[in-house]
Amino acid sequence: MKTLLLAATALMAATTATAQTKSPWPMDYQAKPVEAQLAKVRQGVANGPFRAEWASLQKFQVPEWFRDAKFGIFIHWGVYSVPAFANEWYSRNMYVPGNAAYEHHLKTYGPQSKFGYKDFIPQFRAERFDPAAWMRLFGEAGAKYVIPVAEHCDGFAMYASDFTKWDAADMGPKRDVTGEIAKAARAAGLHFGLSSHRAEHWWWYHKGRSFPSDVSDPRYAGLYGPAAPTGLPADAPDAWPDSDLLQNWGPPDRPFLNDWMARTSELIDKYRPELIYFDWWTSSPLFEPLMRDTAAYYYNRSAGWGAPGIIAYKGSQFAEGSAMFDLERGKMDALKLTPWQSDTSVSIKSWGYTKNDEYRTPKSLTADMIDIVSKNGNLLLNVGPKADGTIPEEIATVLRGMGGWLKVNGEAIYGTRPFKYFGEGPTKSGHIRQAGQFTEKNVSAFTPADIRFTTKGDTLYVLGLERPADGAVLVKTLFAGTPYLDAPIADIELLGTGAVKWQQTAKGLSVTLPAVSGDTMPYALKVRFRKA
Incomplete structure (x- = not known):
């Protein structure tokens, strides 16, 4: 107790x-x-x-x-x-002098003291x-x-x-x-x-207090809130919309935290x-x-x-x-x-x-x-x-x-669990550290050599992120004698199509898919194993 x-x-x-x-x-x-x-x-x-x-x-x-x-x-x-x-930061950026949203707002709707964010609410009808x-x-x-x-x-x-x-x-x-x-x-x-x-929301509208705007009107405190002068810590990522957020870190007060x-x-x-x-x-x-x-x-x-x-x-x-x-x-x-x-x-x-x-x-x-x-x-x-x-x-x-x-x-995909190894291929597709936030724009396009694995029960799925035009697939992880497999392969099928030709060699699992032309979606192979 x-x-x-x-x-x-x-x-x-x-x-x-x-x-x-x-x-x-x-x-x-x-x-x-x-x-x-x-x-x-x-x-x-x-x-x-x-x-x-x-x-x-x-x-x-x-x-x-x-x-x-x-x-x-x-x-x-x-x-x-x-x-x-x-972007969805318009509500804040329209009150940040020099921001594109601020200039757009002045030109389109007039001064923020006459037409503020609150004035969009009646137009948000969701009809x-x-x-x-x-x-x-x-x-x-x-x-x-x-x-x-x-x-x-x-x-x-x-x-x-x-x-x-x-x-x-x-x-x-x-x-x-x-x-x-x-x-x-x-x-x-x-x-x-x-x-x-x-x-x-503690600091969201604080720039609206730096010039005449409806943010300072107490009638609208319920929407604009504290508008406190605060921002992000100095090690925040560069992806945030404007640099002033990187200064003036300050804590929210007790009423705000309670709210x-x-x-x-x-x-x-x-x-x-x-x-x-x-x-x-x-x-x-x-x-x-x-x-x-x-x-x-x-x-x-x-x-x-x-x-x-x-x-x-x-x-x-x-x-x-x-x-x-x-x-x-x-x-x-x-x-x-x-x-x-x-x-x-x-x-x-x-x-x-x-x-x-x-x-x-x-x-x-x-x-x-x-x-x-x-x-x-x-x-x-x-x-x-x-x-x-x-x-x-x-x-x-x-x-x-x-x-x-x-x-x-x-x-x-559904109901699957990870394989012993997630996949193979040359393309780096993320960052294991927290710094991996906002990194998708840095990811290169996948290649036919980029393969991923999932499992469900005794079934292994091999998914190719880019389908080769000539149909020739080589899965290096699944070479003959690989320690990643607990039983010999019995058969392989291409989901949506049917059985495919395959062979395990010292270089890997070789699979022949039907040839395709043009831009195609990823593919999935279903691998079954011999029963003991």
Whole structure:
């Protein structure tokens, strides 16, 4: 009992501080509802199999459904899809003098003091939003789980929140978007999770205080929030949109942290997600106690409703083994013994919908998925719907292309586990260190020599990331007498076609595929073995 009480100490102190501490920056902060929610969190932390201690949280295990699923859909959709300019950071960048979004905003909408980000909300009507239609498309793509961003850094919640009126249920669409997606996903047999980027809201709009804008108007504090002068640590990657974030690191205050915990636990309670993905700024040191409390609360609550949850993170805010590591627009370069996830987007320039974006191809994303799965990972692939709720046809075409491949070759992906070695070939396709975030643009195109492996029971799958035009395949790892195989090969078939000619030599496993012309998708070979 003493241990459980100690585990909740941080939250107890936080609640006491709530009534006594006033944020130096205006924020839509309701002390009594937040305190009531924190009391629920304290109780949840104290009651259950997990304690808010890293040693206890490291008993976390990734559920088998996730390991079997392999492929999920991420959704970035919000008010930023109305201006649809540059990327989903428009809400921030429109207040950064010198930024392209700032200049575009002045030219298109006028001064930020007259037309601010809040003024896009009435235009965010989602009049053609049909979550069931979305799920049909995701099902066609072969996805097995769906993760919408419940709140992006802009401070506009895409769900029915009890802690702010600046949400999709009260403004804009006037619909509980996250709740509707959750209901439609589960009805379609898809697993449901969600993502929160709320932590970044602490500093998101702070440049809007450096010149006349509506960010400084207290009437809109609920949307623009603290707008505190802070940014990233000095070792942050170069990929962030502007360099001023690399200076003025500063911690969030107690009211903001309490509000973050209240909103995060609210998402858990209302929507029962099977996976929660936290964005990067929760790695700020002051979030560390909250990370432990959140994990204990979520793991205990999800265990109680019979669907143990997963926390995905991409920084250093969780101890190894207490949650699942994620790489944003990047991959591992080797097999990882514990399950992990890579998230990327169909669109190249932005996560949210923007005009004149560029898009990945079904082939490149399918090859990435194979590479990731062979290394014990899952692919979480993002789509950015338009403001009216429709998914751009360019994105739908890519998803259907991947789904067509999975209908034929899915047995080599779904429900598989890694082989003794992930694969072979000359192309480096990721980075094993955390620095692998944002590295996909550095990856070269795969070659016919790039081969990956997966297994299911006694079956081995050999997947080629680039199909040779002449049909000649050589798998060097599977040479005659290789120690990687426990039994002799009985037969090999090309999924979707049938049996193929093969021979094991000292140089490797030689397979002859039907010759092809033009650009082709990856292929999958099914290898069976002789019974003892």
